[in-house]
Amino acid sequence: MLTLSLVVTSCSLSKNVREERKIINGNWILENVGYESNGGSFKSMLFNDANGFCFEGSTWYFLENNSTGSYTIPTTNSVCSGGARNIRWSVLENENGNNKLQFKYIDEKKKDIYGRTGYRLDIVSLSASQMTLKSDVNVDGSPVSVVYKFSKQ
Template sequence: MIKNSVVMLALALILGSCSISKEVRNERKTINGNWVLEHVGYEGSEGSFKSMLFEDANGFCFEGSTWYFLENNSTGSYAIPTDNSVCAGGVRNIRWSVLENENGNDKLQFKYIDEKKKDIYGKVGYRLEILSLNESQMTLKSDVNVDGSPVSVVYKFSKQ
């Protein structure tokens, strides 16, 4: 009887340590669905920028892209519009999650996957700070260095 109790307690501790917080669970539910990336902006430096985002396409190519997040299996995709000859349009499959940050804003993270839901580039992925999130709007930010100076890339989404 005591052995069973100890085993059950150990199992409960293991399962409890793997669970996500209520806040992250709510963020995942809010992110779930279809979004449009309305605007990509830059903060922290003057001038105009030409940027390669997510090692995929120029920043302006992402404006108007549609993003789909499926909460129940943490997969999704984004599609860059094909109406611009400069941008390599098409769909990219992703696996995503929300990373809890006790010292600041939580982060949306994703990595590329193939049609069979296998990682394409191993442990390479991207993390974007969640600045704001509600049922209709989401603002994310990533910090980068440009010529040794910090610049923030800000992504403004609207839910469809």
């Protein structure tokens, strides 16, 4: 009985992660993609999918009960390949700082498309109406942070 309780306890989500998942659940609009660095302008390819500016105005859907969702890039111009992309998502607890939202691409049958490849973004702030995520990358050897600002629909 003790072994069973240890297994159940070790596999359960922390209260903090459960709360963040509940808040994230639903529809969001990615209002702005910004960059924090030492200066300069950037042309970025985000999530091996599209240019950063293509993601502005994209709609994101997170379904908490089965950890799936999608995002849809609008077809505002010929540079952006619009349409929906299916994802599996979760919140990764980080004891040393902000938790992370992680996701990977899945197909219509909810199977991983690229194997174990996925993306992790720091949860900088999260409320019932706003979410800010950040990912750190290197550009020509210099650190740059990509900042994603969402509003809940």
